[in-house]
Amino acid sequence: MNEAEAHVVREALALFLTHRQVAINARELNLRGLLPSASKCTNSTRGALWTKDGLAYLLKSPIHVGNRVYGIELFDGERKRLIDIVTYQQAQNLLASRAQVLRNTGTRTEYLLQGLLCSYGCGASFTPGSTTKASNGKRYRFYSCSMRDTYGRAHCTTGNLLPSRTIEECVVERIAEVAADCQLAQRV
Ligand SMILES: [Zn+2]
Numbered sequence: 001m002n003e004a005e006a007h008v009v010r011e012a013l014a015l016f017l018t019h020r021q022v023a024i025n026a027r028e029l030n031l032r033g034l035l036p037s038a039s040k041c042t043n044s045t046r047g048a049l050w051t052k053d054g055l056a057y058l059l060k061s062p063i064h065v066g067n068r069v070y071g072i073e074l075f076d077g078e079r080k081r082l083i084d085i086v087t088y089q090q091a092q093n094l095l096a097s098r099a100q101v102l103r104n105t106g107t108r109t110e111y112l113l114q115g116l117l118c119s120y121g122c123g124a125s126f127t128p129g130s131t132t133k134a135s136n137g138k139r140y141r142f143y144s145c146s147m148r149d150t151y152g153r154a155h156c157t158t159g160n161l162l163p164s165r166t167i168e169e170c171v172v173e174r175i176a177e178v179a180a181d182c183q184l185a186q187r188v
Contacts, residue, residue: 008034009058009083013091016059020094026050059091110141112168119145121158128164143167 011034016025029035030049036058117126124147132139142161 006083008036010087012055012058013083013087016091017087017094022056022059022095023052026052026055029055056095059095111143111164113143113164113171117143117162117167119147119156119158121145121156122147124148124156126162129161141165 008029011032012025012029015028016022019025019028026049036048036050036054111128113126114128115125118124119126122145124145126143127146127149128141128143130139130141141164143164144161145156145158148156148158
């Protein structure tokens with residue numbers, strides 16, 4: 001790694017600690033022209049830009065702190081230490097905590113609209129739930145009004161449960177329509 005490459009890596013680490021998101025970090029580096037080093041380029045003729053995965057790999061790669069990896073332990077290698085170890089370690093902690101958040105929230109992603117729906121009867125939030133039909137063992141997912149769930153149907157005019165698949169498909173379809181409209185508007 002030469003000094004120009006080290007500059008890119010240093011900026012990448014610093015920006016990551018500011019923006020805390022790899023995707024935003026990648027966009028920012030591309031905008032500033034701080035691109036991946038030539039050795040990491042593909043054969044693409046339009047020149048390599050940072051991708052989210054490519055940048056995450058760089059941020060994790062311990063070679064940039066002048067260390068070599070031997071198993072899980074890090075020893076000082078022969079490379080000149082081009083990156084500040086404290087900055088590097090902060091970035092590692094951040095990457096690890098973000099991965100943990102994704103793992104934690106990943107378990108509930110089957111409820112696409114969790115936290116986004118409001119009861120049209122009373123304005124309270126809809127919460128996800130599910131029930132399993134005894135006769136066939138099939139699981140049904142739904143959203144229901146939290147007010148109605150807690151205080152009973154007298155407190156809300158919203159009907160019973162909202163089947164989650166129906167409402168999710170409806171919302172996704174609408175978002176796709178809006179996105180298509182935006183693209184159309186940009187072309188015109
Ligand atoms: Zn309600």
